[in-house]
Amino acid sequence: MRAATYRQFGPPEVVRIEETPKPAPRPGEVLIKVHASTLSAADRRARSRSVPKGLQVLAALALGIFRPRTRVLGMDVAGVVEAVGPGVSAFTPGDEVVAMLGARFGGHAEYVSVPQDGAITSKPRNMGFEQAVTLVFGGLTAHGFLTRAAIRPGGTVLVNGASGAVGTAAVQLAKHLGARVTAVCSDANRDLVTSLGAERVIDYATEDFTAGTQTYDVIMDCVGNATFERVESSINRCGALLLVIADLRAILLASGRSRRSGKLVTAGNIKYTAEDLAFLVSLAEAGQYQAVIDRTYELSDIVEAHRFVDAGRKRGNVVIRVAAGAIKR
Known part of the structure; x- marks a missing residue:
């Protein structure tokens, strides 16, 4: 699968598109074919390891001391369930979902596995994938x-x-x-x-x-x-x-x-839950939550997307379109 990876901390140019192994869902996991993710300020901080004063040591322990512990950024996804692992009963292949990956990252790739008891829920029925993913992070x-x-x-x-x-x-x-x-x-x-x-x-x-x-x-x-x-x-x-x-x-x-x-x-950190995500989905379906998108980039243009986020002037969300045809249904 294609994924935006980085093997060292630094400027946007450290990120590149590579072919990486497609994950297989383990017991209790859901494999998502990713249609969209966002590139947030948190992704920028993780990529550059630029964090608020005093948090450098904690960031190094969490993100990696000499090189990134996790090579694929992206804290959220919207997509379609591709497959489920043993013991999964809450989701079935074909379900349209949104999910928060948090510090596990992995959203800037064509596929990602998520625990079924994690922060994952059905996508808003009145939003496309690119709009829906803005609810998450x-x-x-x-x-x-x-x-x-x-x-x-x-x-x-x-x-x-x-x-x-x-x-x-x-x-x-x-x-x-x-x-x-x-x-x-x-x-x-x-x-x-x-x-x-x-x-x-x-x-x-x-x-x-x-x-x-x-x-x-x-x-x-x-x-x-x-x-x-x-x-x-x-x-x-x-x-x-x-x-x-x-x-x-x-x-x-x-x-x-x-x-x-x-x-x-x-x-400090907050806990991400499926219940909270489902609440946001309900607001969106009721017309009480708007998706705010500044720009949308193809996965192949991920470096340019990082440059734009680095500038610190984005309005709302910067969306990364991962799968072709991520349109409103």
């Missing part, structure tokens, strides 16, 4: 962090970095919960985040959202620059700071800051 990450906070109808949520994969998902999910959403992004993305449900937009280039008197029940940081010291006074009493991107110091101090301030400060 961004949607699950945003949902996982937002569920850590008590968001009530009429509550106020600020999303810092609202135009990326996680940010566009967070705006939609917070709006679904009944929150009044403020989006921080560039002015060029104002119309996008407004269409997703943001009531107010702050252009980070001209305004510091912490400089005024406005406060919020929840601040969700998808950029990595909303430190607790910077935003504490902008969080309401008993509010929350959700650090999607955080350095080691912020992670280690989170629980202590929560106790001392009475404001929830949370960072």
Whole structure:
């Protein structure tokens, strides 16, 4: 099978298309013929091993010390079940599915095996593969962090970095919960985040959202620059700071800051589940979740896709089309 592989850490050019063995599903696994995946900021960090301050050693242990432990990136997939291993009863060949691979990676290939009890569920019936895969990485990450906070109808949520994969998902999910959403992004993305449900937009280039008197029940940081010291006074009493991107110091101090301030400060990994993914699928099928795609690249153009993500200006998701004919059904 074709796969986008990398054998050393570095710039986009370390990734190349190779022929690799097609996996066979083991007991309890589902083999997926991949139609689409995304290329996320997490893939970029894994490829370059560029991580927030203090996490370099942990990243080396997880990703590989001298060379990549896993040669195929891609944290999510949308595709068709090709075969199932012994003991699989939840899926059958021909099922259209979406799945989160997480730190196992492997989505930038024509086939990948996924445990049937992992984060895998049926694809939205009203979306094609390329649209459906956008629910997975961004949607699950945003949902996982937002569920850590008590968001009530009429509550106020600020999303810092609202135009990326996680940010566009967070705006939609917070709006679904009944929150009044403020989006921080560039002015060029104002119309996008407004269409997703943001009531107010702050252009980070001209305004510091912490400089005024406005406060919020929840601040969700998808950029990595909303430190607790910077935003504490902008969080309401008993509010929350959700650090999607955080350095080691912020992670280690989170629980202590929560106790001392009475404001929830949370960072670190989230758990990806089939139940959460099915929830996102249900929202999409109800017309309450939009796929946000900036660009779509063929698998053969994977290096160019990495270059684009490296630029740090993508809107929503960058989709990798793996199988030919990945069209809406």
